[in-house]
Amino acid sequence: MTDFAVELRNVTKVFASGRAGKSEEVNAVKEMNLTIPRGKFFTLLGPSGCGKTTTLRLIAGFETPTTGEVFIQGKPMSKIPPNLRPANTVFQNYALFPHMNVASNVAFGLAIKRVPRDEQKRIVKEALELVQLADMGKRMPSQLSGGQQQRVALARALVNKPAVLLLDEPLGALDLKLRKAMQIELKHIQEQVGITFIYVTHDQEEALTMSDFIAVMSDGLILQLGDPTTLYKKPANKFVADFIGESNFIQGMVDSITRKGTKLRVLDELVTVNAMEVNLAKGQAATFTIRPEKMMLKTKQPVSTEALSGTIQEVIYIGTDTRYIVTLQSGESVVVRVQNGCSPDVEQFSKGDLVKVVWLPDDARILTG
């Protein structure tokens, strides 16, 4: 037994597509190596078409890898069909059986395994209680709301006690409020049952809310794998910084590299940035990134901060925060997000004001890619 619930070794999936005579190949997953720890909530995050659902279907067994091998609990899966894998799926559109009531839907996997009827009843009852649908067993799926159908789909998968539960954007069809509530509930259920969840979503906020680990995917590749805090605070590249949360990207030229830090020249202003993870040479062009909430607007630059000058282009009030769009001297725009708290030293600005955009040196990071 390994510590990994699922392992992908050099997995590539190529789909043949296109019409007769003009065949095209789509590389949905490229040379993927991935280990998913046991008992964790793991998320594959990426924009649509990045290969995350294909990865999930490779684990479930609905697709076979073109090359490479999928392991579940250390066992190679290449010769094992979906119905014999210790993995169950919660489908995006729920895929409940319309001709069976809720209880029969949930009991489906148990009936296939010929679990005795009394035991089936007991397990189904427990599962429906877990998803808070205890008295809905006799209803037909068509009589349930989207959220309730989603819970039935979850219960139906969980009764089989799989080693891995695969969830393909299960909350995609729900409205925002219900979705937020279900996110928390899913996380709680995962902790309660202790089964490894592999969750696919394109919603970065959803991923951050629920996951123990997130793999950010783009174009068939995993760009970064880490826990939510690391991904947010230390994105490995521009794509991750841009995809998870909001980021400002500012271009500059390396002016000097000293023990105290790397200095970049942005037009004719000098700023110090955090360039710990990259090798730079003097005179090289470089882009650094800062989160909008890590920047402040001041009329004068405070001590021990970095600053660039700019003009307020737009003031957008969104309740908890105010978003300022500031045009820097270099012509680039940055977004600064200021919380509308009770802090007395927050200055108010309006369109056209000349300001200093300031930040702490460590919050500005130079990225590759």
Added chain:
Amino acid sequence: MSKRKLPSLGSIYFLAVCVVLYLPIVLLIIFSFNNATALVFPLKGFTLQWYGKLYENRELLKALGNSLMIGFGSSLIATILGTMGAIAIVRFKLPGRSVFLAVSALPLVIPYVIFGVSLLILFNEVGIPLSAFAAGLAHVIISIPYALLIISSRLVGFPDNLEEAAMDLGASYWGALLRVTIPICSPALLAAFLLCFTMSFDEYAIASFLVGTDATLPVYLYSQLRFPTRLPMVVALAAILMTVTMAVMLFTEWLRRAGQATARKA
């Protein structure tokens, strides 16, 4: 306002259809209870003797038995084959799918008389004797397109990941078909079966070439038209067939609609 006063084109059309289509049927039913051999007005009085004579006619009962047997057997086989074909066409991306569809729909456009003659020649060559079996085989062939079309339109209507979900939960491919696909399609399957059955039950042209001595009901019916005294009996039989066929067709249509309603919910 003026629209209301004049009977609209639609209602004239409806009236015409009723007269042309249903008046003969009503007349047929009326004459089947008329106590006279000639089918003319005025009516001579009420009788059930023609229905009684039907019941006493051995040959006719045998023909009815043949028709039921051929109808039941051929529709059952056509429905099974049609289901398999429909699954193949809808679920799998077979090469030459459209060719397959076109070939299986061919019996729809070939005149039955020609089809009957060609099968007569073929069966002679391969040594299948003229019999109820031969007619049944022919009816399977002409029924398959109907079964295929009805069932494949149902399969297109429901999400294919229901089968994936069933397999994901531990069912084998056949298990998923039996527990999920077939039950959900059952109204369409029954509708296909009933349609095939009425087709076979009504069919004269092909059967007349192939049945040999095992006359089916339509074949027997035509043969009786030669005897004027038996005409009222034939009329009584026609009245029964008409009523049963209509009932079955209405039920089939109801099934098809019920099936579509559950498809929309799925």
